[in-house]
Amino acid sequence: xxxxKEKNNKKLGLILARILVVAALVAAVVFSGKFSGFMNVRGLxxxxxxxxxxxxxxxxxxxxxxxFRNAAGVLDKPEAIRKSMVFWEAAARNAWMTGVxxxxxxxxxxxxxxxxxxxxxxxxxxxxxxxxxxxxxLAVICAVPAWKLGEILRLQTAKNxxxxxxxxxxxxxxxxxxxxxxxxxxxxxxxxxxxxKPVLGAAHLNFSPFDxxxxxxxxxxxxxxxxxxxxxxxxxxxxRILMPAFAITGLIGSLLGFIQVLLAFASGKxxxxxxxLTFVIASSFMxxxxxxxxxxxxxDRLVKQGRTEKPSGLSxxxxxxxxxLALLFLVVALILVITPIKKG
Amino acid sequence: xxxDGLLKNVLDERLPAEAERRMxxxxxxxxxxxxxxxxxxxxxxxxIWQKLFRPEAWLWTRWIFNKQALVFLSIFMLAxxxxxxxxxxxxxxxxxxTSLRTSVSVADSIxxxxxMECRVQVAAKEGVPSDYVIRWIQPGMARxxxxxxxxxxxxxxxxxxxxVVVDHLKNMSKKLASLEQLQHSAFQPxxxxxxPAKIAENMDQRWQLERFEQETGxxxxxxxxxDHEKGSHLKMTVDLDSYLPIRISRLxxxxxxxxxxxxxxxxxxxxxxPTSTQxxxxxxxxGKKGSA
Numbered sequence: 180x181x182x183x184k185e186k187n188n189k190k191l192g193l194i195l196a197r198i199l200v201v202a203a204l205v206a207a208v209v210f211s212g213k214f215s216g217f218m219n220v221r222g223l224x225x226x227x228x229x230x231x232x233x234x235x236x237x238x239x240x241x242x243x244x245x246x247f248r249n250a251a252g253v254l255d256k257p258e259a260i261r262k263s264m265v266f267w268e269a270a271a272r273n274a275w276m277t278g279v280x281x282x283x284x285x286x287x288x289x290x291x292x293x294x295x296x297x298x299x300x301x302x303x304x305x306x307x308x309x310x311x312x313x314x315x316x317l318a319v320i321c322a323v324p325a326w327k328l329g330e331i332l333r334l335q336t337a338k339n340x341x342x343x344x345x346x347x348x349x350x351x352x353x354x355x356x357x358x359x360x361x362x363x364x365x366x367x368x369x370x371x372x373x374x375x376k377p378v379l380g381a382a383h384l385n386f387s388p389f390d391x392x393x394x395x396x397x398x399x400x401x402x403x404x405x406x407x408x409x410x411x412x413x414x415x416x417x418x419r420i421l422m423p424a425f426a427i428t429g430l431i432g433s434l435l436g437f438i439q440v441l442l443a444f445a446s447g448k449x450x451x452x453x454x455x456l457t458f459v460i461a462s463s464f465m466x467x468x469x470x471x472x473x474x475x476x477x478x479d480r481l482v483k484q485g486r487t488e489k490p491s492g493l494s495x496x497x498x499x500x501x502x503x504l505a506l507l508f509l510v511v512a513l514i515l516v517i518t519p520i521k522k523g
Numbered sequence: 524x525x526x527d528g529l530l531k532n533v534l535d536e537r538l539p540a541e542a543e544r545r546m547x548x549x550x551x552x553x554x555x556x557x558x559x560x561x562x563x564x565x566x567x568x569x570x571i572w573q574k575l576f577r578p579e580a581w582l583w584t585r586w587i588f589n590k591q592a593l594v595f596l597s598i599f600m601l602a603x604x605x606x607x608x609x610x611x612x613x614x615x616x617x618x619x620x621t622s623l624r625t626s627v628s629v630a631d632s633i634x635x636x637x638x639m640e641c642r643v644q645v646a647a648k649e650g651v652p653s654d655y656v657i658r659w660i661q662p663g664m665a666r667x668x669x670x671x672x673x674x675x676x677x678x679x680x681x682x683x684x685x686x687v688v689v690d691h692l693k694n695m696s697k698k699l700a701s702l703e704q705l706q707h708s709a710f711q712p713x714x715x716x717x718x719p720a721k722i723a724e725n726m727d728q729r730w731q732l733e734r735f736e737q738e739t740g741x742x743x744x745x746x747x748x749x750d751h752e753k754g755s756h757l758k759m760t761v762d763l764d765s766y767l768p769i770r771i772s773r774l775x776x777x778x779x780x781x782x783x784x785x786x787x788x789x790x791x792x793x794x795x796x797p798t799s800t801q802x803x804x805x806x807x808x809x810g811k812k813g814s815a
Contacts, residue, residue: 291619296728297626357572390615396608403600406593439608449763450737453620454611461616516623519631520766 190252221373222281222310228369229277230317233471234270235362237479242266250324260332262483267325268490269479271318272498276471278314279502282307283464284373286509287391290516292377301517311506359476366472397432397461404428405469418481419491422474426497429466433459433508440515449520456512463505470498622735625761626746630726632766633719637661640793645712646786655713665718669709679710681717716771716790725750730757743769755787767794 208214234243245259246266254260285307293300370392378388408424409417439455478494481487490498538546643655654670667679680687686699688708705711715725726732730748733756737744742764748757750773760770770791774784 287616290623291615293619293622293732295731296726297623297630297732298727300623300732386615394614394616396604396612399600399604399607403597403604406597407601410590410593410597435608449624450617450621451611453617453624454608454614456620457614457617458608516620517627520624520628 191248194251217309217312219285219306219309219313222285222307223313225281225284225369225373226274226278226310226313226317229281229366229471230270230274230314230321232362232366232369233273233277233475234266236359236366236472237269237362237476238266238359238483239356240358242483246324249328254331257332257335260328260335264325264328264332265479265482265489267321267328269475271321271325273471273475274314274317274321275499276314276467276475276502278311278317279505280464280467280471281310281314281373283460283467283505283509284370284392285310286513287460287464288374288377291386291391301513304513304516308506308509311502363472370468392464394457394461394465397458397465400432400435401425401428401462401465401469404431418477419487419494421477422470422490422494423497425466425469425474426501429462429469429501430504432462432466433504436460436462437508437511452515456515459508460512463508467502467505470501474498618734622732622746625735625744625763625766626726626732628766629746629759629761629768630723633726633768634723636719636767637795638797639719640796641716642791643713643716644789646788653709653712655710657713657716659718667710667713667717677709679705712788722768737763756784765794768792 209218238246242262243266245255246263249255249260249263250267255263286304289300289303289307371388374391375388378386378391405421405424405428408427409420412420412424436455436457436459439458440452443449443451443455474494475498478487478490482489638661639657639659641655641657641659643657645653645655656668656670657665658667659665663681663683665681667681668675669677675691677691678689680689686702686704687696688699688705688710689696699705702714702717705714715729716722726748729752730750733747733749735744735746742762744761744763746759746761748759749755750757753773754775756774758772758774759768761767762769770789772786772790773788775787
């Protein structure tokens, strides 16, 4: 018993030492100043804070601690390992989605808080894409324990040591815990910090921070479309379809926006080109926000409650594919903005 | 002997009522602890939290999720959202996108222009107003005349990097090594407008874009910039067919917010008109020559 405890402590110590070495390397790279072009402090802080708070919104402290223990090599029963695997998979998904969400937010803020010449605005808009890189790196870091635990689980099941059966939902998993509410609250604080700070810090701006993130046509279309899709599916599948529903309505909204851009180009209406691009960006943002704060946590809860074994393929495709499309839309928007209009 | 009766008397399972009640109570407590193992350790606040957020506590909200109401809500939201988008609802993001696109296009058109003539009026300083005429003939070739009422006082020639200033009153010419030497001369107010490339560079690097204004149906728009270095605003009227500026006004805003703006300088542009090379003819002076 004591030997096993000593072994576990040693494993945890080793993991801690590895984290410290990686942290020291990252700090050395950052402070060397050689990679200052790849630094976007606001984006990095948002990705880190957003990923942590979203994990808090979906999981309880005991579940988080068990996931870290299992990732460090201290193995529990198969059911606990399965839960830890769900945790790490959700953390990876959250990191990726937070990265793209941070990019969209940074892009909008850079566009609306013009503080230098055209070159400065274009540079800040391009730099906003760094948040996606941070999110992707963090997602890979979180995905490694998920893959590792998945392999352990597969081997254990193959050896028939124990069957991983789905337990019926416990009362605890059904209710919203205190840390979940704190997670939601802190995530909203992180988003507010991203938008409110630069806007309130600039004296000459004559609009409210809400004007940046709330574009009513996109909000109404994405939420209305999602409700309609959920109603079509109905029944028990309603909770599971939320993530793809947000992605699909976001995609439809973005495509409609692009059609409006093309029509406005043909008729030479400059403002309608911008209105179409705004609809594209806002639809992507609203869909991403819905997926992050409603779809993701709800799906995690369904898996934890044992109502579904794992997220569906459609849901995974939405979680990883839609942010990629949103990123692509943003690149197209950036190119359209910085490409001069040719006349005659 | 009645064996059955004897056994019933010896193995009687019935407990006294009080003992039975206590035992049932303990069993219920035990079941509760198994179902919610943490509840025993929870503080008062945590218990209230659990009670508040257990699913059963929110059953009353079910009416919100009434199917008919949701169908109506989703159709209403989609219709209103589509309508608002089709009518071109104003938004900060769209307005900034328009400003930026217009500004980028104007800077590009200015950079690609073939020639330019620009008449500049500078507000009177010590009672004497100054006028300038900038003629940008082709890349590397420009002439700037300083006029005080009625007559040309000085001329700056820029020819492929060579800079010559001619003082018409003193009949004197002066060769300059660089444009920096003009910082404290009569040419100083127009230094940022000596060539289209210089104007485009200012738009790219120095002037902070504030907004773009356009009246409905008009083929002209106005870009507003802030020049932090000079503490003034620039109002650039743009022709939206050619994306070239028609007029630039440099304004100093009054200390009171919303008060009238004082015009410090006004530039009127003519673009891409055939320009005679006679403007680059160097005057023949009988007088002295000097060099800086």
